[in-house]
Every structure is written in C-alpha cells, then in structure tokens.
Amino acid sequence: MKALHFKKWLLEPNQTLIHLKARLLLVILIAAGFTGNFFRFPIFFGVDFLFGSIATLIIVRIYGVWWGTAAAFIASSYTYFAWEHPFGIIIFTCETLFVGLFLRRHNQNILLLDGMFWLLVGMPMVVIIYSTFLPVDLTQLLLLMFKQSINGIFNALVANLLLLGCSQQNWTGLQGVRTTLSLRNILLNLLVAFVFFPSLTLMMMDSQEAVREIETRIQTNLQVLSVDMAAQVQQWYQQSLGSAKELAQFVADLENTSASKLQQNVELLQRSLSQFQNMEVADATGTILAAYPSSLPHSQIGSNISNLPLFKRVKTDRQPYLMDAQIDPVSKTPVVALGVPIQKGKDFKGLVSGNLALAYPNQLFHRKAKTQPLQITLVDAGNNILASTKQDQKFLHPFDIRQGGELRSVRGTYHTMTQWLPVSKNMPLVVRWKKSIFYEETTIGNNLPWKLIIAIPAAPFVTDVQEPYISRLGILWIITALALLLATIVSYWSTDPLLKLARVTTNLPDRLSDREHIHWPQSWVTEIDLLIGNFQVMASSLEQKFQELWQLNHNLEAEIVERQRASEALESSEAQLRVQTKQLQQALHELQCTQSQLIQNAKMSSLGQLVAGVAHEINNPVNFIYGNLTPAHEYTQDLLELVELYQQEYPYPSAKLETAIADKDLEYLAVDLPKLLNSMKVGADRIREIVQALRNFSRLDEAELKEVDIHEGIDSTLMLLQNRLEAKLERPEIKIIKHYSSIAKIKCYAGKLNQVFMNILSNAIDALEGIGSSGKQMQSALNFQSSTSTSIPYIEISTEISFSDRVIIRIRDNGPGMTSKVKEHLFEPFFTTKPVGKGIGMGLSISYSIVVECHQGQLYCLSDEGQGAEFVIALTAIY
Secondary structure (H helix, E strand, O other): OHHHHHHHHHHOHHHHHHHHHHHHHHHHHHHHHHHHHHOOEEEEOOEEEOOHHHHHHHHHHHHOHHHHHHHHHHHHOHHHHHHOOOHHHHHHHHHHHHHHHHHHHHOOOHHHHHHHHHHHHHHHHHHHHHHHHOOOOHHHHHHHHHHHHHHHHHHHHHHHHHHHHHOOOOOOOOOOOOOOOOHHHHHHHHHHHHHHHHHHHHHHHHHHHHHHHHHHHHHHHHHHHHHHHHHHHHHHHHHHHHHHHHHHHHHHHOOOOOHHHHHHHHHHHHHHOOOEEEEEEEEOOOEEEEEEOOOOHHHOOOOEOOOOHHHHHHHHHOOOEEEEEEEOOOOOOEEEEEEEEEEEOOEEEEEEEEEEEOHHHHHHHHHHHHHOOOEEEEEOOOOEEEEEOOOOOOOOOEOOOOOOEEEEEEEOOOOEEEEEEEOOOOOOHHHHHHOOEEEEEEEEEOOEEEEEEEEEEOHHHHHHHHHHHHHHHHHHHHHHHHHHHHHHHHHHHHHHHHHHHHHHOOOHHHHHHOOOOOOOOOOOOHHHHHHHHHHHHHHHHHHHHHHHHHHHHHHHHHHHHHHHHHHHHHHHHHHHHHHHHHHHHHHHHHHHHHHHHHHHHHHHHHHHHHHHHHHHHHHHHHHHHHHHHHHHHHHHHHHHHHHHHHHHHOOOOOHHHHHHHHHHOHHHHHHHHHHHHHHHHHHHHHHHHHHHHHHHHHOOOOOOEEEEOHHHHHHHHHHHOHHHHOOOOOOOOOEEEEEOOOOOOEEEEHHHHHHHHHHHHHHHHHHHHOOOOOOHHHHHHHHHHHHOOOOOOEEEEEEEEOOOOOEEEEEEEOOOOOOHHHHHOOOOOOOOOOOOOOOOOOHHHHHHHHHHHHOOOEEEEEEOOOOOEEEEEEEOOOO
C-alpha cells in the first residue's frame, strides 16, 4: 500500500492539488472556529454568545469525527483565557465528538444530533460541572445551562444551513463529500430557522435594551446621589468658612477691643458651631490673642504660632486655606485645620483658625447608606480617606478602587462611570458581574479639593435581568424543542412519499415486465399526490406496451430456438478454438519469459565466472608485481647510493670506466629509474582497482543475499563502463554527477542489483551516443546532439531515503528522451529500439524482474521526447 501511494503521489499531481486544497480549507475552518470564539457577541452582564462550533461542526461533516474533535479543542481553547477555567473546552469538545460519532454511524441531521446532545449530555454536564467546581448559585446555573444549549443549537443550525447551501459544489475535491441537497434536511432546517431565529433575535435585542436601561438607571442614581451628597458637604464647609470669616471681620473692625471681650466672642462662636472642635485668634506676629478651648499645646494665650505651616500659608496668600486632615491629639478624632486671614484693607492683621471635625460628613454618609445599599467615601486631594461607610477603610489611608479586581469604563448619557469586577480564578464571568460594583467620582468644589466616591453593588440589577431572561431562555428552549419535533414530523410527511415513490420507480420497466404488483404510495400533499398519479398512468401505459412486446417475443421465440440450435454448434467449435488459442498464447508467453531468463542467467553466469576468473588470474601476478615494486625501489635506491659513495671514495676512475659511465648516462639513469618504478606502481594500483571492481560487480565470492553498500555497487559498475564514458570523436566525455545520501547497508541480492545498474547505465550511454535511434527517433537524436553541441552530456545519479523508509535510486541523462509509444513497451521481453546486432531487448525486462520480483520494489521511467530520461528504482530491503 505504501508503494502504491508513493507511485500515485509521483504520477498523479492532481491528487496533490486536491490534498493541498483540502488542507488549506481545514486550516481556514479551524482559524474561523477560533475567531468565532474570540469575537463573541455579548448579551448582558458576562453572558456571551460564541460562534466557534459552527466551523467545527462543518469540519466534522467534511473531514470526519477526529479532525472535528481536534478542531473543537483548538477553537474552544480561547475560552480558557476568557473564562479562566477549562470546562468550556471540555463541554464544546464533547459536543463535537458526540455529533461526529453519531453522524458517522447513522448519517443523521447535525441539528437533531446537537439537540440530542444538549438534552441528554450537555445540560446535565453543565449542571454537574458548574455546581461542583465553580461558585455559582441556582439562578446563574440555570442561566448558563439554558444559554449554552441555545447557543449550541443556534450554531448547529447555522452550520447545517451553510452545508446545505454549499453542498452542490465540492470545494475540497475529496471523495465522499455530498454534492446533492436533501429535501428533508432543507425543510427541517428552514422550518426550525423560521421559528428559532426571530425568537432568539428579539430576545437578545430585548436583553441588551434591558442592560442599557439598567446601566442608565445606575448612572442616574449615582449622579443624583453624588450631586446631593457633594452639595451637603460643600454646604457644611461653606457654613464653617463663613463663620470663620465673620469672626475675622469682627476682629478686624474692632482693633482696640479688649482681650476678654475677644475671648468671649471666640467662646461663643465655637460653642455655636459644633463642627469646630477648637478656635483661636492670632495677631500679625503670630501671638495668640484668644483661644477656646485651649487644650492644644500651642493654643495657650500668648503663645506664638508664626512658625506653623497654616499661619505662613495664610499670611503669604492672604486667602482662606484648608490644611490636610490629621488626628486631633486630644480628642483622637479626624480633623482638618482651617485658616482665615484678618485683613484691614490690604494689611494683614492676623489669623482666625480652627479644627473642623469630620464627624458630620461621616454621620451624613452612614444615614444615607442605611436607606440604600451604598458605599460612600470622601477623600482629599492626595486620595487619602477622610470619611467612609465601609468598615475596612481606615482614616488617612490611600483609597484603592482597584483592590482585588479590575476596572472598566461604562460610558453613559452624561459621563463615564467605572465598574469594578473581582479577579479570581475559576470564577465565571457572570458571577464576576454579579459581584461587581459601579463607582461614581464627584469633585466637591474648586475651593474644597476633596472628592466624593459613591459605589452601588450590581447584584440587585443583575438579578433583575437574569431572572426574567432565564424564563425567556427556558421558553425558547421549549419552543426550539417543539419546532424540532414538528419540523421533523412535517419534513418526514412531506418527503417520505417522495422516497417511497423513488424506491417504487427504481427499475420500474423490469418490474413491470416481470408482472410484479406495485404498491403505490399516498401523500397528503396535493402536488406530490398528483406526481404519484402521473407515475401510475405512465406505469399503466408501459405495462400495456410490455404486454404487446411479450406477445411479439412469444412469436419470435420459436424462430429464435431454431437459430439457436444452429448457432450452438458453431459456438461450441469457436469456444474450443478460443481455448486452444489462449493456451497457445499463454505457452508462447511462458516460453518467451523462460527463454529470456535462461539466456540472461546463462549470459550473466558465464560473464560472472569469466569476470571472476579473469580477476582472479590477473590478481595473482598483479599482487606479485605490486608486492615486489617496493623492494625493487628500495634496492635501486641502495645501488644508486652505493654508486654515489664509490664516486666520492674514488673520484678519479679509469678511462674505461669513464667511457662506460658516459655511454650508460649514469646521471640520467639515477634520476629516471625511480620515476620509472613509481609509474609501474601507479599502473599496478590501477590494475588492482579494476580487478576489485570486477570482483565487486560479479559478487561470486560472496553469499547471494548479503548486506551491501548500494553506492559501492554503483561505483564498481561505473568503473567497468569507464572506457565508454571517455571522450570520442563524435561526442565529448560523458560526465557522471553523483548526489549520494547517507544510506546504511541493506540486505539484497548484490550481483543481481549490479546487473540492473549495468543495464540502465549502458542504455543511458547508448542514448547519449545516439545508438538505438532509427527513423524519426534518429533524426530527433541528431537534432538534440546538434542543439546541445556546446553542452556536455551527463548522467546524474542520486540516492535518498523516502518517507516510507525505502531506498530511492534515480539515474537521469540529458539524452533525446523517449516517445510515449516506446515507454509503453519499455519493460517487455525482446523489445528494443537498437539496430540488429546492438542488443536483444532483454536488459530492462530482466532489470524489472529483479527489482519487482526479487526485491518487492518498483522500477519505472519518467521521460518526454527531447527532455532526457530518468529511471527511478524504489527498493525495499529484504529482511
């Protein structure tokens, strides 16, 4: 099967394009599923509609259950980050798996299967998971159960409608994808859609409108409360400031008043204004003239306060100034110091100061919080708490509105308010919304740099929306279930007569001719009943015609019987002749195959024995020569050194010796003799390489089945063909290009495999030399050689390991190529394009038998005329 798949991958490029289109569509659908969950549609307070399962259900229908399940897992993985728990992934993956399994087994409608999942599995799963692992109450549990089931049925309906709309054309090209429409599915989905879509749309629009109304109401309440409370705080401050200014003006107008009278006025004013815990009057030098009560360390009459920040600031700015809040050291209560300058015209005459107690704003806030579920906090310019109804808020501590949660802006009609949502793992978003709080910040006034922060919990408002919405979802679920049931019944009643009519009219002529009784269906639909009536009329006409034909046939039978008797004898003799002809053809084919194998086996056996014998006989004397060349070289060097030593010891030889040295040219002999021995050694090495190549090619000294190196067999074959690769008068040298991959030794028939390499390489060389071309092929070869006179003929050999662990050997040449007619008969016995005497046409036939039958591999040729030829060997190792 792997070999067949590999061959189809090479020879059928259209299949590759189909697979690419299918994979591209799969990736697009998976991305669409993830995007459908990412861009979710918000309904209200943390309840969203997801659309990712539309794409995953389409994947289930086209690609099967396992691809659909994997796509559902990927698409729903976004819910882990949006909802901060993995239960959405589990539920949506189980939905796709359930639909895919039953869709594959029973081929049901996706919408019906999805409705069954949510009724039998999905809704119980939501109840068990959310009530066990997540902090949800009964209201939120019912809301999530109904919402997710309605969401799933909506997605299944959309997916089914998309599949019905696109089923007329197979976009993927895959086998098994339906390209026709089912009338029953069309009626079922359209009937449900006409009921489901308007109801769901109206309900979602109503819920969003209710959310907007609630947010507007919250914002209005917060704004009214903020303005009212800020006005009361501002009024309290303005009253205190006005009293202090009146005292300052009184002191400025009565410059010469006595100290006792001034003290009396201060006591009277402090007692009448409960917001002041103490008051004091100082002159321009900072000396206290009057104070009541004088409980503070610096409030003693006669004390100097010129070094206090309040005195310095008022004296510099000549404006009332409110200090930051602090704890009064005597009463241990929060107070703020207020200073008002005493001025006579433009002259600074002194300071009236007092500590304002913050008990009044605190009491005001608590009285308001008792009537409504409010949280009221007053902070200064540094965001420090001055007063608050929250028990956990401490005086003068920074106010952190983000504590334990996150903030989002809610833009309303007038301005923007802030919503705080708690941050906690495994907390559903709907629970976070119910525990959220809406904040409104209001500045008290320009002359009082304080802010009033009023918070309203969202729980009562969320409950106001959730409870009626649960009822609506439940009603919608019941409507959907009834719509599915009624649509199934109506679609069945509408299409079942058509299906029965299709079954009845199948092979209608044959059934009528056999006089079979036909049970015609009935329908309550007028048009279908009329169609059935037309078929009945047509069947009656056909039955009448068949009766007439039967009578004619009866008359002809007698004549036919007589002719049959005459023809039976003729057919009997023809059948015997065909059997004999078939036997002769089979015997001839077997004889040809046996003859070709015998010839080739005898040829290769004789050639192998001859090669092995020649190699053995040559190897012995070559080894003798090669073994003696090294001692001969050493002896020669010794003799030459001895002659040189003689020349040094006896520099004046005799005349006869000088004549002999001159005749023999001793100096040239000493230089050329080592070179001669080296040349002999190079020749002996070359003879040994040829002998080794002959032995590797014949493999007669090794087991027939052996682990061998494929590259070694190819190289030995090229060594034997080296003389044919050299340059000649009619062509340049044939280049050998090798692209060897790293391949381990494999167990195979080495000698037979070398024979395959020899046959294919010899044919490649013949093609590059123009041998075997006749007529039109010879002319094509000549044209090819003339057009490539400047290019070099070559044979390219490459090896690789395929994806199925097969050894792939490619032998390609840049010769003239083959015609399609030649390729059809390429591997047949005795087929050759060479002239008489150049070949018997057995090489490729034997090679095909060795590769396919002996090694369970593949051998095929890829070639076009004028484009060269490539032989591909897909080899399976024998274990």
